[in-house]
Amino acid sequence: MRIATLTCSDCGTIVSANELESNRVMKCPGLDCEAVLRFADLPEGDRQHVLDNRDQYRL
Ligand SMILES: [Zn+2]
Numbered sequence: 001m002r003i004a005t006l007t008c009s010d011c012g013t014i015v016s017a018n019e020l021e022s023n024r025v026m027k028c029p030g031l032d033c034e035a036v037l038r039f040a041d042l043p044e045g046d047r048q049h050v051l052d053n054r055d056q057y058r059l
Pocket of ligand 1: 008009010011012013029033035
């Protein structure tokens with residue numbers, strides 16, 4: 001299965017899209033990084049993919 005991810009533009013930390021989907025807005029988990037990552041920052045195709053596959057992500 002394809003896993004959609006978002007890469008922090010500040011530090012390069014990769015966050016899984018399903019994690020973003022459950023939080024909507026989250027602080028970047030990268031060390032010493034204050035960037036805020038939003039589900040809305042994902043490309044539309046990735047957002048749709050996560051929403052379509054919710055059940056598979058939430059095992
Ligand atoms: Zn970051």
